[in-house]
Amino acid sequence: TLKVQFRAPQATELQKLEKKSLVTFIYVGQPIEEYRAKMGSESRLQLNDAFAEISEVGTYIGQEKSSMKEEDQPFMTVSIKADQDTKMGLITDLKQALREAYALKISYSARKQVDNK
Numbered sequence: 001t002l003k004v005q006f007r008a009p010q011a012t013e014l015q016k017l018e019k020k021s022l023v024t025f026i027y028v029g030q031p032i033e034e035y036r037a038k039m040g041s042e043s044r045l046q047l048n049d050a051f052a053e054i055s056e057v058g059t060y061i062g063q064e065k066s067s068m069k070e071e072d073q074p075f076m077t078v079s080i081k082a083d084q085d086t087k088m089g090l091i092t093d094l095k096q097a098l099r100e101a102y103a104l105k106i107s108y109s110a111r112k113q114v115d116n117k
Helices: 033-039 053-066 088-100
Strands: 021-029 044-047 050-052 077-082 106-108
Touching: 021 050, 021 053, 021 088, 044 053, 050 053, 053 088
Parallel strands: 021 077, 077 106
Antiparallel strands: 021 044, 044 050
């Protein structure tokens, strides 16, 4: 269940992810209306069904990897689904945490750019 707002940024060079079973999703965006009073309106991470801090990313990646078959672990991809208005500093911190957890295959979700010509 999404607890953050997510409007994918637009892109021109898109590619579909192949093996969805090897993809782990991290959502980034403002909390939805019902969580704003408690969580504020700054962008937050959502791992599975819970809000999380950057410091929790390494543990989350470890858990996701351990739930996979050993031969599939090197092919794990982390898909970052970040709202188009998310500040780059948070994305940079997230990428650093993923790097430290040896989650080196990262994809970014986006939607096809519409030409307004």
